[in-house]
Every structure is written in structure tokens, then in C-alpha cells.
Amino acid sequence: MSDVPETPLLDTVHSPADLRKLPVAQLRQLADELRAETISAVGTTGGHLGSGLGVVELTVAIHYVFDTPGDRLVWDVGHQCYPHKILTGRRDRIRTLRMGGGLSGFTKRSESEYDPFGAAHSSTSISASIGFAVANQLSGKPGKGIAVIGDGAMSAGMAYEAMNNAARAGNRLIVILNDNDMSIAPPVGGLSAYLARMVSSSEYLGLRSLAKKLTRKLSRRVHQAAEKAEEFARGMATGGTLFEELGFYYVGPIDGHNLDHLIPVLENVRDAAEGPILVHVVTKKGKGYAPAEASADKYHGVQKFDVITGTQDKAPPGPPAYQNVFGDALVAAAAKDDRICAITAAMPSGTGLDKFAKAYPERFFDVGIAEQHAVTFAAGLAAQGMRPFCAIYSTFLQRAYDQVVHDVAIQNLPVRFAIDRAGLVGADGATHAGSFDVTYLATLPNFVVMAAADEAELVHMTYTCAMHDSGPIAVRYPRGNGTGVALPAVPERLEIGKGRILREGKKVAILSLGTRLAEALKAADALDAKGLSTTVADLRFAKPLDEALIRKLLTTHEVAVTIEEGAVGGLGAHVLTLASDTGLVDAGLKIRTMRLPDMFQDQDKPDKQYAEAGLDADAIVETVLKALRHNSSAVVEGARA
Template sequence: MADKPQTPLLDTIHSPADLRTLAQEQLPQLADELRAEMIDAVSVTGGHLGAGLGVVELTVALHAVFDTPHDRIIFDVGHQAYPHKILTGRRDRIRTLRQKDGLSGFTRRAESEYDPFGAGHSSTSISAGLGMAVASQQLGVKRNVVAVIGDGAMSAGMAYEAMNNAGAMDARLIVILNDNDMSIAPPTGALRTYLARLVSGPVYRGTREAAKTIVHKLPPFLHEPARRTEEFARSFFTGGTLFEELGFYYVGPIDGHNLEHLVPILENVRDAGEGPILVHVVTRKGKGYAPAENSADKYHGVSRFNVITGAQAKAPSNAPSYTSVFASSLIQEAEADDRIVAVTAAMPTGTGLDKFEELFPSRIFDVGIAEQHAVTFAAGMASEGLKPFCAIYSTFLQRAYDQVIHDVAIQGLPVRFAIDRAGYVGADGPTHAGNYDNAYLGAVPGMVLMAAGDEAELRHMVATAAAYDRGPIAFRYPRGEGMGVDMPARGEILPIGKGRILRQGGGSVAILSYGTRLSEVLAAADKLVALGLNPTIADARFMKPLDQDLIARLAQTHDVMLTAEEGGLGGFGSHVASFLASNGLLDGKLRFRPLMIPDTFVEHATQDDMYAAAGLDRAGIVTAALGALGYDEAAMKAALAKA
């Protein structure tokens, strides 16, 4: 690794108040040192790299111009906020990013007064900022509220819903559009920046207001032509017609890496009157670090890496990732059926669909950060006979729940949901945990739900989903590598609603697993065998419909029955408990214990640490089984030591 960077100016900054004592001529040096510090820190911890590098100058300018934390700055998505964290009193902990008991990888209200709103998911900042601005008005507090939205977050409908609302109000809201992929308009040099500075200033704004007064004195039939003439003149130079139509005063686009331009423009915007303003800032993702500039997708989120070479350190694995197994399995099915198409919401690489795209470029659809649209779009395709696979992380599918019910399930449309990142995700923490899809999808009539016990089962479930056409079907799988099991050459179609017995034991303990806790369940079974117990182990495969025959047989022939899942309250265990209770199977000797993710938000740590704390590792499963069998604490400790 390289030596720690020299940062003499940054060393003097302990809060934004210190930054505001610097001369403007010193800010570029501060930005350079801040960028070097961020690169060095993330090389140690891993995390989101490219987006933060792109907003270094913007972050410096914002804290130089605005009176934070009295003025509010919301970063959206929050993974852009690493430079902000360094400047706001958290530099001494920046090398604990995303580590257990360390700093969050996103903005977090409980972490700092400089984080006024948490943002792990995207496109929430304008809504939250408008709420803050209106609250300040109601409370008689004069402050600026700044929403920094970018890294794709403007592709979500919620951002435009908020802008539409804000444009009809006079609340003091400033939106900074961090355009880091040239998706709207590129900067065109000094003239464009000069014009942006001009139209953001008091002279132009005052002239514009005077012109409005003159227009109102004209005959009414000339009002609309005059308005359109002024709008055309501005949009000709600035390209901001869309935002103007939504009621925002548009400034930009401007170079987001030029502090000489950024600071005076932000000062003009800060000192402007009431009403919403949008400042369009163009940045480069990964700015200042060549590997990240040259490969923005691979350096969006990184593991630990060598600063000199950019090479990321990834532990070798003999097993493929679940995501890659999904992708290769879907490719197999698509080769045999040209009606199969894939839909992703701005995550082609994260969901493995970039591999699908290489082979079937006309059959993959990236709709942007727009999960609601993705689901209904897939429903539309299904209604015409295509076979859409909608690949969305569990945590992001939450945003499309109404569409799953209203547009897919009620109409019985065969949309296939590939739910990635099921269960705990580790370093991304509670905002990204896939803990809830078992519960929220389990409540939807007509939905078929599967969870893969290992990577071979995932391949079978992709084939099963491809063949199923009687309504919606979903299968879930976690982040990370598989178990290293032998892989079938081709997926087999599973019988709907049927599980499997993996080990037939005696009559003491039965453990019914749903999902990839299966490996820990099998390891726990080995420990129980060492204690003289011989548990029965079953893989449910399906949560909906349940394999009622299997569950009833286990309940009637065992003293203790455990369920294990990577989901929270209301999920698989709750469905099994409801079935047992409804059929009188809890009235006798059976002692039933559901093992699930606890009903609390768990902070970031490693996945293994999180599951151990939840009692969902092998030790926790053994402990639960012994407790249900009546072992007291002393006997349990002795048994665990023996196992």
C-alpha cells in the first residue's frame, strides 16, 4: 500500500466552521487533499468510491458557502457523502467505514448533526428537503435547505413528484443536480459557466422580475407570448426548460470540479429570494483517481484495494456467487425460449444481468432507478405473452409493493421476480437489508414464493420460474458465494409447493430450513448428532404454497420443530405457525420454535456476525434446539462445549 497521504491543510479542518475561515484560493488544495484522504480510507475499508470522488469539490464548496449544520445539506444517494463525513468531524473514524461499530456507509441522523436526513435508498432528498423547508417556514426559522441529488437518483419518479410539489410553493429549497453521467446536458466551457453565474446573480434575477412587472402591464393577450419568449431565451442557453416547467428557477449546467465557478454561483443562489432553485452541476464519477475514472461501474462499490494499482483484494472462493448462478441459469433458459426477457432497475451489474446483456442485448431493459415502473413495465410485457424476469434487490423491491399487488398479482400475470440480496447484506447495514420480502410478499394472494437452499437449488428455481405461467412467482437468494455444491448442467422444474427431506432422523428434533441458512442447519445437525441426538432436516423450498403434508408429518412425528429463515417476523416461520395452529398441530406435545431475523434494525457488520447475533448460525440453532428440549442453562453450556 502507498504511504498515507500528506494533508497539511485538511489537518486544520475539524469542522465546516474551520473550512469557512479559508481563502477561496486555498479551496482547490483542500479538495485535492480531501480526495487523497478519501481514496486512502476506502482502500482500507472498501465501500462506495466513484460517487464520492465525483463530489469532492462540490462538497467543499457547499460547506464553504452554507452555514452548516444550521443550513441543511441532504446527500442523495447517501453513499456520495464520504467527503462530507471527513469534513464534518468524523475524519478520525473514517477508516471504520462500514465496519462493525464504525461509521455508516450512508448519511445517518444518529451519527452526526451534519446528517439531517438518512439516505441509503435513492431519490428521497427533494421530498425530505421540501418538508424541512416548509417546517422552517412554519417555525419561523430562516435557513437554507440543500438537496444534493445524483448518481442516477434523478431517474426515479419520486424526485419529480417532489419537484412538482415544490414548484407550486415558495419554500426556500435548493436542489443541486449532480449529473455525473452526462445524462441531461454536458458543460460547454467557460461561456456556459459564465451564463450560469450570470443568471444566478441578483442583476439578472432583478431584471427578470422587472420584466415580469412590465409584462403584467401589457394587454392580457401578450402575457403568454412574452412568457414563452423569456423561457425560450433562457432554455436556449441553459437547457433548463423541464425544470422551469416544474416551477424551479434553473441554473446551469456548470463544471462541478471548478471551485472558482462553483463558489460564487452557490453564493448567488444562497442569497436569492424565496422559491425553489435547481443548480445543474456536471461532475465526473471517480474524478481524480484514474482506475475509478476509467471503470466507473467497477469502482462504484469496491472491496479493499491497492491505491497504486487499483487492484481490489477479494478472497478466493471455490464457489460461484448466487448472483452469477442466477445470471448463467437465466441465460440457459433464454437460449431455449426467446420469449424470456430481463428487467433491471439501474443494477445490471449488481444483478448479474450484464452477462445476459452481452448475449441478448435486445432482450434486457434497464429502466433506471424506478422499481415501481419496472414492475408494471414487466406486467405489461407479461400481459402480451413475454416471460419477464424482474431482477431487483429485496430492499429495493419494497418500493414497488403496490405495483406487485395491483398490477401483477390481482391480474394473475406471470411476472418472475428474482430477489437478490435476501437477508442480511453486511456492510451496507439496515437500509439495504433484505429482511422483509418473505413477509410482504407472503401476504399477496396467488404469489408463489421460493428460496434457494444452495446454488444448485437456485438453478432449479430459475428453471421452475421460467416454466411457470399461472401467475406471479418469486425466488430469493442472498449476497455472496454459494456452498460449493455440485452444480447440475441444467435446472430442473420443481413441483410447486413441495419440499424435500435431506436427513431422516429420530423423533426428537426436526429442523425445517427456508433459504440458505440450510448450510448452518446441516452443520448444527452434525453437532446435535455428536450429542446423541439425531435430528431430521428438511428444506422447505417453498414458502407459498407451503408443503402442508411435509410440515404435518414433521409435526406429528417429532417433539421439537424449528424453522430457520433469512427473514423477519411475518415470514416463513409465521406461515408455518399459522398452519400448525389452524390444524390443531400445536395442541399436543409439539414444541415449535421459529428462528428468524429479530424485529429490530441491525447496524452494519459482517454477514456472519449479524447472523450469529440473530441466533441463526450453527451455534444459535443448536442452542434453540436444546432449549426447546428442556435443557437448562448449565446443561446447555456443557452440551455446547462437548459438541
């Protein structure tokens, strides 16, 4: 925790309009105070730190130069937007970041007019900004579309698809490339700043426009030759040839922490008739906070921390995180099978594959933020006899659904999908919740879809994936730590499509998929205490279903309840379809399906989210009792949503 810093100048800024009243000479002080406030706020709440500190000066400069919110500013990913939120009227709530009822950790349209486009996944900003720019053109409004995109997000194909379509936006579109990994350009100094200011100046652009008009009058060939010569000469001096080829006027690279460089260049770009324009700024993650500068990876996303020492709060010791259980299990499997390889889309530590990368670097592939490529790359590996594991968060796998269908499922290729962050994810909210993977995978022919109820089951399921060569297979598991069960010394290959019964009763059957199993067992204890003998089954598989087990449970119990950490269309829908197709509906069964509600849930602690969703033990008991109270004619219906 930290005390609130003294910020006398920042205290006078309640909106960008206030910021624009300040003299340029005071912007350095404002940036320093904004950085201190950001560090203090994240020290209190936890969240994304390094990325936000890297864009403090850029945030100040953009809001100072451009007429936001009339000019529509889109932050790619949005995890660097905390300084932006402080400057746009949300400072009084900044210490509620990522909390229930508080500010989102990303940009969010419903939160502020200064967040014109919600973003928590990468590489969407240029496309959206083109939309804003063209809409303003068509409606006669003056505003520009401004996209701030990091160099990491430029690894995704969507960014290039957008740039290829950017010419229509003309000078209404400005893309600011925030190069914070030095992956495109080295640190820059006075010469490059001078060149950037020169080539973005109205004098240079005016002469350039005049030269174009003159050469165009001479002949098309002379005009094209002169244009290429100018682009080549400028590219040699400043870089940016790739962006020029995509139709952008390139300016940069410039020091993204030097306001004396940023302000005049952005003013030139704002007033330019040329367009679309790409401004390349070089920044440093964690800038201005020594612990974050020294270890950017550890300070990308942080727990609450002490501002003076940088020491982050540590969770009390407990069971291992699911991602680490998966990573260890995959390393163990790979030790016995050199066909096993692992693919991630820019999330090696988040998926637990950092362990695999250290053990088997030649079989590890981080393809960048390119989920579509990751899936089809895995399909190619599988077609050539390898055993690829494609480890991608549930919410990010959505971006590669066509590849899952077309390149994997239709060809029945044995790609193994390790689907992390399945279910609700707490502080990251709706954008990162893994709500839909069972629904969108279990509808596909040839797929096997498993859900781990605990960390021991995840070990077995990882091994089962490794041994499954007859088609695509997926295992889903949640964010966070396991339940504390002992991990198996030797993994077991599970029989495909077979569930297990953990306790037997006679009146109520609870059919669970995934980690709601612990709540199902709690509910069974409560129901037994009320004299309602309860069976609890862990189905393990959403596809193929254990039809024999399900038919047995449905025909021998008065009430059956399915529960899962997914949206409608998942396990419950498949069980109802089975009951309908086999004529069990006509037998007077009482079936209730419990699943995530038909809404996007905001951030909160996971336990509170699941209680709100009606997927805890109390809700299971309530659902059963309500069904028994209405035990009349045969009814098949969905339970609480």
C-alpha cells in the first residue's frame, strides 16, 4: 500500500480541457505527477503497471494536442490506459481499478466518453480508428481517429489488414506506434527528433505536395519516379519503408518520453493535409519507476505492492496454479515423446509453457499475438506426424475459430488444445472470461472436449491429450490455484467419453463439468442433510457425452441438475438434446441446467462472480428444492440463468 503523492498541478486537471489550458513548460511537471499517481494507485489496487508508466508522456501529449473526445482516441489492448483514465475525469475512482463495482482495467465505452472503443484484446485499434475517421468524413464531422498500438500488437495480422485499408480515411487517421520493446528501432536522440519534426512540418509537406503536382503535370512516369525517390530518401533517413509501402506517411522514430519532441511532431501531424500518418515513438515499459524498469515482465501485471521497495504482496502458500500444473504435466509427457511440441500466442508464462520452453526450446514456439496462425501452424505440425499442444486462453481462442473449424476439425487433425482461463476470471472481467469455449467447440464434429475438475484431473487429461491421435482434443481449466488434491505420480489415460461418480444417492443427481464439482459436493452435503439423497457425477467430457451414465442418472433420480462454467449451448444443452433424442423427455424427467447467465459480467472476485451467476452450492440447493416443489407433469426446462 502507498500514501497518495502530492500532485498540486495534477489536482487542477479534471479533464483534457483543463490540461490544454496549461503552458507547455508545465507539462513535464504534470507528467511526473501523473506517473506518481499511477504508481500509487496501482500499488493500492494491483493491475497493469509497466505498460501504463511507459505512455505517461505520450498520454499527456495526445490529450494536450488533440481535441479529445471529439478526436476519437483508441488505445490498443487498453491495459496501458490508467494515466488516460486519471486525466479524463476518473481520478476520484482510480483506486477502484479492477474491483467489483469499480473502474475496468481496460477502456470501456460505458465508463466514459473518452473511451470511444472498448479494448482488452490486441490489434483492433487501427480498424476501429478507420471506422471513426470514415464515419466523421461521411457525416461531415471534424474529428480524427487516433490509434495507439504497441509493437507487440503489430504481430497480429489484423493490424496489417487494417493498414491495407487505411487510405480511405486520409488525413483523418493517425496511428501512433508505441515501440516499447525496441523491437523495431533503437533508442533515438536529437537527430531523429529533428528529422521527424522536419518531415511532419507544414513547410516540408507543402513543398512535397507542390513537387507532386509539378511532376504529375510532366508525366506519370516522372511523377512515379520522383515519388519513389522521395520515399526512398526519407526511408533511408528515418526508417519506416514498410509502413510507406502500406500507404502511410511515416514520421519517426522519436523519443516517447521527451515532451519537447512529442508536442511539435503531434501538432504537425494534427494539422497535416497528408494522410494517413503513422508516428513511431520509442518508449520504455515501467519508465520512471526503477523496479518496473529493471524487471518489466514482473511489473507488467502486479499484485498490490509497496511503492518504496517495489515488493509485491504475495498470496499465502497454497495449491499450485492450474497453468503450472499443465506446464509440468506437459514437460513430463514431452520427456517420453519427442513428437510433443508446444505453441503459444505471446503468453508463455501465462499458459505455463515457459517451463516447456526451458526444457525443450527447439520444440517450443511463441508465434506472437497471432492465434489464427498458431492454430493452423499446429494443424500443419499434426498433419506431418507431430503431437502439437496449442495453449491459448479461452477468450483468445475465439479469434481463431475459423481455423479451428476449417484447418483442424474438418480435416480431423490431432491438434491438442490447452484452454486456459476457462470460466470467469475475476479482475479482468468480461473481456477475458472463458465463457463460450464448450459451446463453440462441442458443436464441432470430430472434437473431444474435456474439463478438469481439479489439478489431478488436469494431469490425467494432459496425458490423455498427448496419447490421443484420432482427432482434435481440448482440455479446459480455470485461472487460479487448484483445490489442493494430491497430484498423481503416474498420469492415467482416461477413456474417451467416460465420466465418474463421486458419491451415490437416490433422489437427486448433480451432473458437473469442470471445477464447479467442489460446489456440487457441498450442495450434496446440504441436500443430504435435508433428507434428499444425492448423487454427484463428474462427467469429465462435454463431448462425447457419457450417454450410458447420463441415461442411468436421468432414469433413476427424481431430479437431475447439470452445472458448468460456460454459457448456454454447452453441457446442459447437450444433455437436454440427448434426453430428447432418446425419448427420455417423455418419461416425466425433471432436468435443470445451470450455466452462466446471458450477460457479460463485470470484474469482481471469482467467488462473488459465481455467486452472482447462480453457480455456487447455495444456488444448486435452491434449484433442486424449487424443482421438487413443482414436481408435477413431465417438464424439461433450463434453470436459473
